[in-house]
Structure formats: C-alpha cells, structure tokens
Amino acid sequence: MAAKKKLYVSRIKKILLKKGYKIYKGQTKSIHKDLKSFYYTTIAGIFLVSFFSLTPKALLFTSKIFSDPVIVENTSKMDFEKILNGKKELNLKSEEKEKISFEDMYSDIEKDFDDFPSDIVRFSAPTLNQLFKDTKYSLKEVRKTKLVNPGNSINLLPKEIKQIENTKKRKEFFIRIVLPLILEENYLIRLDRKKLFVILNKNNNTESEQKWLKSKFKKYGVVNRDFTTLKMRMDEIPVSLAIAQAAKETGWGTSRFALEGNALFGQWTWSGEGIKPASADSDSKHKVMKFKVLQASVRAYQRNLNTHSSYRKFREARAIQRDNDGKLNSLELVKYLDKYAETGKEYTVVLKKIIKQNSLTDFDGVKLLPSSEKLKKLI
Secondary structure: OHHHHHHHHHHHHHHHHHOOOOOOOOHHHHHHHHHHHHHHHHHHHHHHHHHHHHHHHHHHHHHHHHOOOOOOOOOHHHHHHHHHHOOOOOOOOHHHHHHOOHHHHHHHHHHHOOOOOOOOOOOOHHHHHHHHHHOOOOHHHHHHHOEEOHHHOOOOOOHHHHHOOOHHHHHHHHHHHHHHHHHHHHHHHHHHHHHHHHHHOOOOOOHHHHHHHHHHHHHOOOOOOOHHHHHHHOOOOOHHHHHHHHHHHHOOOOOHHHHHHOOOOOOEEOOOOEEOOOOOOOOOOOEEEOOOOHHHHHHHHHHHHHHOHHHHHHHHHHHHHHHHOOOOOHHHHHHHOOOOOOOOHHHHHHHHHHHHHOOHHHHOOOEEOOOOHHHHHHO
C-alpha cells in the first residue's frame, strides 16, 4: 500500500516537473495532503446531497407501509346525476341574498346591445308586411314547417301597428315580430345549458371553463356555486308563454312602453332607465324598464323569470317537466306566474286564455333556421 502511494506521488512529481514547476523537499507531502482533503470534501458533499434527496422518498415509503391506506373515490359522475335530478333551489341565507344585485344580473344585457347604432331604422308596417311577403314568412307556413328564418328579426315595433284595425291581422303581425326574438334567446340559453352539462360531466375543468361558470353564477344570481340551482335557472321559457305575456303587457304591441321603450313585458325598475307610467302616483318611484331594442327586452324578461325569487315555483315546476319528458307545458307553467302582476290569479287566467284562443302552443316546437354551426347542432 505504501509502495502504491509513493508511485502515485512520483507520477504527480514528474507531471509537475514537465510543466516547468520546481519542487522542493517536503512539497510532495503537501500535495498529497491537499489531495486527501479534496477527497474527503467530495465524499462528504455526495453524502449530504444523497441524504437530502432520498429522505422525502424514504418518509413517503414508510408512511405507506405503516399507515392506513387512503381511499380516494371519484364522485364526479354521482355529483352529476345528483345535479340532473335536483328539482329544488337552495335556500339562501340573508347575507347571501345581499350579495345578489340587480346590476350584476342585468348589466351584461345592456353591454350586449351597446354595438347597436342609436339611429336604428324603424320600418313602417307596410314595409314589414312586404318584407314578410317577399321572404314567405307567414304564421301558416311556420305552423306547417316548424321553422323560422332568424333574418326576420325586427329591432323596433312600427308606429303604425296601432292603426291595424283588423284584430286578427294585428295579432298575427305582432307574433311575426316577436317570435324570432324569443326563439333566438331560447337558443342562446340552450347552448349555455348544453355547455353546462358538458362541464359538469368532466373530472377536471379548464381555466376558461371555470371563468365561464363564474360569469354564469353571477348572471343567474347564484352566489354559492350551487350547480343544481344554476341548472334549474339556466333554462328556456316556453315560446307560447312568452308570446302571451308580451301580448298581454303591450296590448299586442300598441302600448306606449312598447313603442317608446321597446318594453315587451312591462318589467319595473327602481334604479335603471325607464318610462314613468301615466297612472302612477306622484310619489311612486318605479318605472317601466326601457331598452335599446326589442331583443334586449326579451332577454331581460327571461332573466327575470329565471332568477327572481317570486318565480321559484315556476322554475321548480319547469324542472320537473324537463326531467319527465323534456317538453315544457306552458298551460301548466302559467299558473305559477300569479306574482307577475298585481291581479294575481286573474292574470294567469287571462294568459291561459290568450294561449288557447290564439293556438300559441303551435309555436312551442318551432325552431330557427340554422345561421351558424352551433345552431345546426341543435336542430
């Protein structure tokens, strides 16, 4: 062993001499000492690195051996079924109700229609009649084909609608105007509802999906991420029911609120822009909501029925109908709208009469001709 050390040192000495270094007596011992110190430092470093890298793995391994196994159950499918079968909205606590604001649930409606020009052309009744004739848009054809062209959507009611003396013609004219608007808003809700179910049936959601959910919770007044409530609120309003309410609230399109403020459903507001009713008391602060276009009025109406606490029973009844056979029965649902007007039950009787006398349920199965890939998938 001593011989090997001497041989090793002599080799180092020769290398250093070749390089031009001078070596004096006792210097070889110093070199040997430095190398020995280097070896010890290297070994100690390797030991420390290995110790700190292997310790967490060792602890994990021992915990698996000596601790009880943890069973992780995937409940996403079970939760999805629970949400699908849910027919009751969650009761909100008082502090949760305070978090819900009118502005949150309706602010997006105003923003959605900001792009509409302020000087929208208001077509006359004769012009619209000619347009409907040119496009072969008649209620008789709609009842036959169950299809409506979305290009027939009208932004403003014609002033001359009051002058149509023939009641039947005025009613048909009004229906032809509001029908595409109601169908379009229902399709938008249906798209959202379809996307909601896709998200709910996934184990993990993307950042964009989580952001989308957050916006829908806000729009539908759900403050506690209750998916059952969101599912019940995010649903369509039967076409026949919407037409009947628009007819009742506007006198088939002849009211001042409809012609001046595009208000088809007589919704009240205490803070937003609106029109003061002529019959209102001087100290009354409520106004009828005013909209830029007719479609905004339809969207606000649907949001109202889908979020306001007064129509909770309406939504629960709709959820039961939806889960039974998927079809919505307006003649049954109408009785849950007694709080929509001050006349209460009498109001629902009138609506039911309007639906029956004008055969409005014929339009419940009507669809929009697809104008996009999204709509094509729904037809």
